Amino acid sequence: MMNYQKILVENIHSTAIATVDAEGKPVNRIIDMMLEKDGKLYFLTAKGKAFYDQLMAQAYVSIVGVKNQASISLHGNIRNIGKQYLDEIFEKNPYMKQIYPDDRREPLEVFEIYEGEGEYFDISVTPIVRESFTIGEVKASNHGYIIHDTCIGCGKCIDVCPQNCIEEGVPYRIIERHCVHCGACMQVCPQHAIEKSNV
Amino acid sequence: MMNYQKILVENIHSTAIATVDAEGKPVNRIIDMMLEKDGKLYFLTAKGKAFYDQLMAQAYVSIVGVKNQASISLHGNIRNIGKQYLDEIFEKNPYMKQIYPDDRREPLEVFEIYEGEGEYFDISVTPIVRESFTIGEVKASNHGYIIHDTCIGCGKCIDVCPQNCIEEGVPYRIIERHCVHCGACMQVCPQHAIEKSNV
Incomplete structure (x- = not known):
């Protein structure tokens, strides 16, 4: 780094x-x-x-x-x-x-x-x-958007992501390194499977 | 401007x-x-x-x-x-x-x-x-350091000002346009004649 x-x-x-x-x-x-x-x-x-x-x-x-x-x-x-x-x-x-x-x-x-x-x-x-x-001695805090196990793989999040930084899988996964934190995925997820923390 | x-x-x-x-x-x-x-x-x-x-x-x-x-x-x-x-x-x-x-x-x-x-x-x-x-419609607020009438013109403030932005007179006057807001003048004034506002 x-x-x-x-x-x-x-x-x-x-x-x-x-x-x-x-x-x-x-x-x-x-x-x-x-x-x-x-x-x-x-x-x-x-x-x-x-x-x-x-x-x-x-x-x-x-x-x-x-x-x-x-x-x-x-x-x-x-x-x-x-x-x-x-x-x-x-x-x-x-x-x-x-x-x-x-x-x-x-x-x-x-x-x-x-x-x-x-x-x-x-x-x-x-x-x-x-x-x-x-x-110094601080521990890095988690931040960004996370997709939980309740994801059904519908792909709605992928369709709206401006950065194309969501990968298919079970569950789908957001590549935090490329995420702009716009929240579009969370808005459209029918399962409310996407959570925001410290963004 | x-x-x-x-x-x-x-x-x-x-x-x-x-x-x-x-x-x-x-x-x-x-x-x-x-x-x-x-x-x-x-x-x-x-x-x-x-x-x-x-x-x-x-x-x-x-x-x-x-x-x-x-x-x-x-x-x-x-x-x-x-x-x-x-x-x-x-x-x-x-x-x-x-x-x-x-x-x-x-x-x-x-x-x-x-x-x-x-x-x-x-x-x-x-x-x-x-x-x-x-x-917009806001009024400019006063800010900076001001020398009040209790100034006795001793010149101690001039000696410590890093910007040489204090003028002699009755009272002495700080040229706000050139003041770095360090507060050195206020610290040394024996009359406590210098006041700080919104700096």
Whole structure:
């Protein structure tokens, strides 16, 4: 499997990070992924930002970046590690000196994404491709659409699948790697044999 | 002012959209901005996705896209408009046919961002530049750091500002357009004359 964390730092770099504000609304902004170490990711922000308060309150982020029509998303738990790795981040990302000159870095603190789950998703190919990955000690969760044993093999799901990613068999099987999660199969199944989980 | 909605559709196109899930956690993914009409923005998704459920539940999104180191963010209210503009969206975005062939578009529905507030933010220039804009009938909210009349003109804020965007005067004044919202000025002000709002 590819090292998606490295791609987030080296190829995408400017990612969108979502948090939730005090009113329960999502907030999105571009934050650069500054470092990758042992599969963990590092970014920084300034103490004066609402972003900082939201990070401290929920200790959780949802990230997504895009490159060449493929996206890498990642959600997981974060922790504030203060000034750790700050010098290394500035060395590897020299453009930061333009924004925060040497003697004016006091507001900055570093955050570590230490565990989470992610997905690579490419809709520029036919069929589309998705692939999951994890960071840290988390177990990958099942997600996607599943066809249960009550399937009677009528083939209605195959007729509506935009990705042609359902295989005949007993029961029929959805190839999760190519599934776009549109739900069309579940809608037409006369047996209600198709279940959605965590999509 | 630039038409930032048009830039989101024509130049950035693949934007990150954040919603909140049933557990109150942020969820981010890449969604293409398909159309712009009279300043309103349109995107689509499939009914089978968790994204669809989250859109219907909160009717609010936070979007951000990046191009050439500048970002455009936007948060606001959305509504489901069903199949309206779906044909036009497929005409203007022919790659969609690869993902959803003509006879397999049933799961798709269109959403309209009909009002909201946004910000252009460029950290690749010195000083950084930010500029707000609105969609629909919303009034722009004040945000940023403000120096109140209790300022004694000691100059401590100027010494720590990484963007050199504080002007002398009575009181001193922060040039919001160039402020990076780090909060360093507020931290050092002996008069507690600096206030943060909606940053």
